Amino acid sequence: xxxxxxxxxxxxxGLATFLIKQEKAAKTWSLFASLITLVISVIGIAVxxxxxxxxxxxxxxxxxxxxxxxxxxxxxxxxxxxxxVAFPMIFGATWNATYKNAKNFHALMLLxxxxxxxxxxxxxxxxxxxxxxxxxxxAYFLCSQWGGERRIAVxxxxxxxxxxxxxxxxxxxxxxYFHTPGQSFALEDFYKAAAALSAKEQNWLFWTFFVAFAxxxxxxxxxxxxxxTYEQSPTATTMVLSGVMVKMGLLGVIRWLAPVxxxxxxxxxxxxxxxxxxxxxxxxxxxxxxxxxxxLIAYSxxxxxxxxxxxxxxxxxxxxxxVMIQMFNHGINVIGLWIVVELIxxxxxxxxxxxxxxxxxxxxxxxxxxxxxxxxxVALPLTNAFIGEFLLFTxxxxxxxxxxxxxxxxxxxxxxxxxxxxxxxxxxxxxxxNTNQLTANAREIRTNEKLVLxxxxxxxxxxxxxxxxxxxLSQGTVxxxxxxxxxxxPI
Amino acid sequence: MNAIVISAIWxxxxxxxxxxxxxxxxxxxxxxxxxxxxxxxxxxxxxGTKLFTINTTGMLAFxxxxxxxxAIAIGCTIAYFLLNGRDxxxxxxHYAEYYALIFFVLAGIFISxxxxxxxxxxxxxxxxxxPLYILTGADKRNLKSNExxxxxxxxxxxxxxxxxMGICLIYGARGTFNIEQIALGTTTLTPMIGxxxxxxxxxxxxxxxxxxxxxxxxDVYDGAPTVFTSFMATIVKAGLFVAFIRLFxxxxxxxxxxxxxxxxxxxxxxxxxxxxxxxxxxxxxxMLAYSxxxxxxxxxFALVAMNGTGKEGLLYYTLAYSVPTIxxxxxxxxxxxxxxxxFNGLAKHHPVLAAVTTIFLLSLAGIPATAGFMGKFYMLSxxxxxxxVMWLVIVGILxxxxxxxxxxxxxxxxxxxxxDPQELETSGFHKGLLILMAAFVVLIGIFPQWLIQMxxxxx
Numbered sequence: 024x025x026x027x028x029x030x031x032x033x034x035x036x037g038l039a040t041f042l043i044k045q046e047k048a049a050k051t052w053s054l055f056a057s058l059i060t061l062v063i064s065v066i067g068i069a070v071x072x073x074x075x076x077x078x079x080x081x082x083x084x085x086x087x088x089x090x091x092x093x094x095x096x097x098x099x100x101x102x103x104x105x106x107x108v109a110f111p112m113i114f115g116a117t118w119n120a121t122y123k124n125a126k127n128f129h130a131l132m133l134l135x136x137x138x139x140x141x142x143x144x145x146x147x148x149x150x151x152x153x154x155x156x157x158x159x160x161x162a163y164f165l166c167s168q169w170g171g172e173r174r175i176a177v178x179x180x181x182x183x184x185x186x187x188x189x190x191x192x193x194x195x196x197x198x199x200y201f202h203t204p205g206q207s208f209a210l211e212d213f214y215k216a217a218a219a220l221s222a223k224e225q226n227w228l229f230w231t232f233f234v235a236f237a238x239x240x241x242x243x244x245x246x247x248x249x250x251x252t253y254e255q256s257p258t259a260t261t262m263v264l265s266g267v268m269v270k271m272g273l274l275g276v277i278r279w280l281a282p283v284x285x286x287x288x289x290x291x292x293x294x295x296x297x298x299x300x301x302x303x304x305x306x307x308x309x310x311x312x313x314x315x316x317x318x319l320i321a322y323s324x325x326x327x328x329x330x331x332x333x334x335x336x337x338x339x340x341x342x343x344x345x346v347m348i349q350m351f352n353h354g355i356n357v358i359g360l361w362i363v364v365e366l367i368x369x370x371x372x373x374x375x376x377x378x379x380x381x382x383x384x385x386x387x388x389x390x391x392x393x394x395x396x397x398x399x400x401v402a403l404p405l406t407n408a409f410i411g412e413f414l415l416f417t418x419x420x421x422x423x424x425x426x427x428x429x430x431x432x433x434x435x436x437x438x439x440x441x442x443x444x445x446x447x448x449x450x451x452x453x454x455x456x457n458t459n460q461l462t463a464n465a466r467e468i469r470t471n472e473k474l475v476l477x478x479x480x481x482x483x484x485x486x487x488x489x490x491x492x493x494x495x496l497s498q499g500t501v502x503x504x505x506x507x508x509x510x511x512x513p514i
Numbered sequence: 515m516n517a518i519v520i521s522a523i524w525x526x527x528x529x530x531x532x533x534x535x536x537x538x539x540x541x542x543x544x545x546x547x548x549x550x551x552x553x554x555x556x557x558x559x560x561x562g563t564k565l566f567t568i569n570t571t572g573m574l575a576f577x578x579x580x581x582x583x584x585a586i587a588i589g590c591t592i593a594y595f596l597l598n599g600r601d602x603x604x605x606x607x608h609y610a611e612y613y614a615l616i617f618f619v620l621a622g623i624f625i626s627x628x629x630x631x632x633x634x635x636x637x638x639x640x641x642x643x644x645p646l647y648i649l650t651g652a653d654k655r656n657l658k659s660n661e662x663x664x665x666x667x668x669x670x671x672x673x674x675x676x677x678x679m680g681i682c683l684i685y686g687a688r689g690t691f692n693i694e695q696i697a698l699g700t701t702t703l704t705p706m707i708g709x710x711x712x713x714x715x716x717x718x719x720x721x722x723x724x725x726x727x728x729x730x731x732x733d734v735y736d737g738a739p740t741v742f743t744s745f746m747a748t749i750v751k752a753g754l755f756v757a758f759i760r761l762f763x764x765x766x767x768x769x770x771x772x773x774x775x776x777x778x779x780x781x782x783x784x785x786x787x788x789x790x791x792x793x794x795x796x797x798x799x800x801m802l803a804y805s806x807x808x809x810x811x812x813x814x815f816a817l818v819a820m821n822g823t824g825k826e827g828l829l830y831y832t833l834a835y836s837v838p839t840i841x842x843x844x845x846x847x848x849x850x851x852x853x854x855x856x857f858n859g860l861a862k863h864h865p866v867l868a869a870v871t872t873i874f875l876l877s878l879a880g881i882p883a884t885a886g887f888m889g890k891f892y893m894l895s896x897x898x899x900x901x902x903v904m905w906l907v908i909v910g911i912l913x914x915x916x917x918x919x920x921x922x923x924x925x926x927x928x929x930x931x932x933x934d935p936q937e938l939e940t941s942g943f944h945k946g947l948l949i950l951m952a953a954f955v956v957l958i959g960i961f962p963q964w965l966i967q968m969x970x971x972x973x
Contacts, residue, residue, distance in 0.1 A: 086966050156882040167930045175930050179922055183915055190911035193891070197898045 025067040026093040026144045027079050029103055030137055032060050033110075037133030046125040050118065053129035057110035057136070064107035068100045068496065083150070088200075088207035093144040097500035098277065101347055101493065102143040102270055105354040109266050110136050112355075115475040116362040117259045120369060122169055128259075135161035135263055142271050148196045148208040151279065152189070155235075155271065159185055162264060169257040181252040184245070185238050192235035192275075195228050199283065213283050214507060222286060229287035232280045233295070239272030240328045242295070243302025253321035258365040261317065265324050266358040270350050273328070276335050277346070277500075282507035289508070292336040293427050299333035300434045302326070307441035311448075316364045316374040319449060320357065323400065326438050327353050333435065334415040337425040338508050340501060342418020347497035348490060349411030352399070352483075356408060359396035359479045363389065366468055367453070371461055376449060381458030385465035390454045392476040397450055399483045401443045407486035412439070424509075515576060516555035516565045517584050518624045524548035525617035532610025542599045545613040549595055552620065553588045556581060572692060573631040580627035582969065583756050583829055587623055587749050590836045591616070594749070596947055597844040598741045605652050605739045612652065615645035616745065623753035630764065632681045632691040635757060639677070639721065642753065643670050646746060650738040662737025669730045673720040680713030684765075693764035703772050711766055711773060715780075718761070721754045724814060725783040728807050732791075735803035743799070744843030747806040748836035755813050759828060762817060770820050778818045778906045785811035785913040792920045799852045801920055802842065805878065808917055809835050812893050812910065818903055819896035826969045827892030833958070833965070834889035838874035841951050845871055848938050857924055858933025866945055867938070868928045870952040875921045877955045880914055884959040890914060 036056035043049040071077060078094035095103065110132065122128040138158030145151035159182065166178040196208075202219040203212040217225065238245045253261045281288045303326045310322035331349055334342035366389065367382070368374050383390035399406035402413075419435065422428040458465070468476075486493065531544050555565060560581045595613075602612050622641030629635045647670065651663025681691070687706040688696045703711070720727040735743045766773065788808030795801040813831055816824035845867055849856055861868035877884035897907050927933075958965050 084963055086970055153882040175926050183918055186918055187915040190914055194907055194911060197895050201899055
């Protein structure tokens with residue numbers, strides 16, 4: 024019942040938001056709805072221990088062997104929690120922003136939340152594909168309607184990019200479907216399909232799935248839509264895209280690719296790993312050159328996601344565990360960074376690093392909060408990202424499946440150093456130094472904005488010191504996935 | 515049989531109606547009454563009640579596939595009549611005759627969906643084509659309409675000639691017109707059967723506007739009065755597809771390995787040419803003409819795959835393609851400016867129309883939760899199940915991605931671009947019907963179950 028509620032509540036409340044006339048009421052209503060979703064997801068994690076209540080299987084298309092099967096497993100719990108946390112944060116942080124047609128904006132935001140929840144919960148391939156595409160449609164309208172100057176061209180590029188990827192995945196899904204015992208779209212039957220697929224088939228199927236997920240994450244060289252889209256989207260939508268939506272790709276690999284085609288995953292692991300590290304270094308170097316805050320964070324995000332993807336493909340338990348916790352951490356950290364960008368842009372109408380400076384003198388609270396979030400972005404000890412990235416690196420380094428483990432580790436570590444360079448440089452140039460004309464009259468951020476950022480900072484520190492509950496949450500999923508992947512190793 | 519007889523009779527009734535009544539509302543009501551009647555009698559036959567027992571000496575065979583298709587075609591025509599009834603008045607003075615011609619076309623479609631002799635195929639296709647030549651030229655004072663009509667007539671008669679030649683060759687080789695007897699024992703391609711098969715394939719490909727026989731389509735669809743374009747591009751095209759698949763499944767199924775590659779090439783060419791050319795159009799009407807070529811490419815998947823999934827899929831696709839296209843044309847026909855710019859800012863002044871158009875376009879693009887997705891899903895499944903044409907599947911999805919570009923251009927114009935929207939008269943009834951159709955598209959997109967159930971029950 025819980026997973027159905029997690030999808031239905033944002034969906035219905037989103038549709039209802041279209042009908043609300045006043046702007047204020049639409050904002051309050053959507054914040055309220057997202058808080059309800061948050062409460063339900065917390066109940067699903069902390070209170071309900073009964074497995075049956077955490078999954079549902081309703082009849083949908085019995086003729087085709089597809090059903091409305093949703094399950095809240097360990098990975099689902101982490102990602103649903105992230106989604107449920109992200110939306111109230113975003114609504115809270117953008118409370119003072121004004122959007123034309125605010126009701127439509129909030130309605131579409133809630134609809135995209137419903138789509139995301141569906142992706143994270145679906146245990147049926149056709150249903151997964153449905154939600155995968157449906158999460159995209161509201162995002163398309165959000166970016167095209169409320170984005171920057173070049174929004175229309177950029178968004179259609181984003182849309183077509185992801186649509187092509189998705190269609191390749193659809194081919195893969197249908198092909199695997201015809202090889203499942205009894206022709207079914209259910210996840211457990213997909214896990215059995217590998218037996219009926221030859222190594223060659225598995226190999227090309229692997230790429231049909233991977234393209235879809237790689238576009239979404241994004242992995243070099245399929246990342247070119249991402250910086251433009253992040254830059255042109257309204258920041259609230261960028262938060263959804265980079266904080267939550269990239270996790271769709273990671274979840275796709277972990278749930279729908281690695282265990283379904285374990286042989287091919289193992290075979291192509293090093294190729295994908297290579298793409299990941301190239302992307303990490305490449306994105307980090309470009310991030311160093313950026314003057315626009317949004318583009319800087321966009322490229323930084325490519326580097327971080329690349330590391331997570333790398334850790335999945337080296338097939339080690341520690342790495343997988345790291346991915347689970349880092350998916351959540353990266354989500355809240357990057358949302359924190361976007362909130363800061365949003366606050367700066369709203370006040371100064373610019374995102375250019377070169378035009379800002381000395382903000383810390385005028386707005387100390389913002390500076391302190393940003394520094395913590397930024398340090399988490401660099402994965403400093405005591406922050407949440409340290410735990411995640413430490414596990415990721417240990418996983419990659421000690422991997423027995425990949426011979427390239429130490430090389431990957433060395434190159435990937437370089438990108439962490441680079442990330443420290445551009446992040447600290449950004450802090451220094453935006454927040455320290457002397458004020459200029461533009462920033463001389465800067466004012467302190469509002470209470471609600473402080474509150475949202477404050478909660479984020481507390482979460483960052485708490486998870487950084489005490490990550491155990493999270494690790495326990497995902498242990499079950501990690502074990503299940505690893506058993507499916509490692510069995511197929513010819514070692 | 516029920517539907518053929520009633521629709522032919524009602525065509526004659528409509529002609530008399532025009533002679534005796536000048537009241538357009540009465541004519542419209544008679545036509546709607548007639549089409550509903552045809553729907554009912556077709557359903558009766560589907561459930562086993564035959565009103566007429568006519569010995570056709572095995573030239574017509576009424577199976578569930580054909581009857582189910584008829585039901586879909588008639589259902590779409592009902593929606594078409596209700597939406598476009600008033601717009602047909604504006605085409606010319608012969609209001610009742612337009613309805614009469616459409617009823618004759620329907621009779622032709624019903625013959626094409628139930629023939630089992632090549633002669634009946636020829637007859638059915640000619641009964642479809644000749645009224646269409648007239649409807650294309652219905653706007654008599656418009657040069658473009660005249661040009662389209664003449665072009666269509668010349669090209670159409672040429673392809674009919676080719677079809678007759680094909681039929682003759684097949685007859686010469688097998689000594690029969692009956693498609694089941696043609697199929698018996700023909701597993702190898704003799705030169706004569708091969709030549710006949712090719713000629714039949716080309717002429718039917720011409721009729722469904724498959725590339726490289728598509729050149730007439732954009733000009734004819736663009737030149738014809740918009741109300742009739744809507745009818746030609748949807749219901750008629752689907753009818754011809756059913757004839758196509760009936761012929762090739764019935765007569766040439768065993769030889770499929772020999773002609774599959776050629777059919778796949780035609781399909782790929784149709785997809786690529788249709789989609790790429792649609793990208794460069796400035797007029798939404800012309801874009802829809804190319805889009806209809808592109809969508810025909812997807813329907814051709816059923817012919818390439820030639821399996822149960824494909825046949826089921828063709829029925830589903832007919833609905834998933836026709837309903838949105840009729841809906842978009844019903845809005846387009848009331849606009850004065852057919853260019854993409856004409857749609858600028860539509861969302862602000864006609865939010866309901868913009869919203870339903872968006873749903874129709876999303877369906878044509880094949881986005882999940884609309885009927886179009888399930889249609890494409892079926893077609894891709896059919897081809898993947900067949901297994902020999904994976905390259906065509908790849909071409910198909912790349913083309914589907916291209917189609918997003920031009921369908922979304924309309925959405926972009928409506929929602930994201932400012933402009934003075936043109937005046938657009940709509941009535942509450944018109945809007946309500948469009949909303950119903952949009953809801954239907956979403957409903958069978960999310961719950962295709964009842965439709966699929968129906969298909970399974972009758973197969």
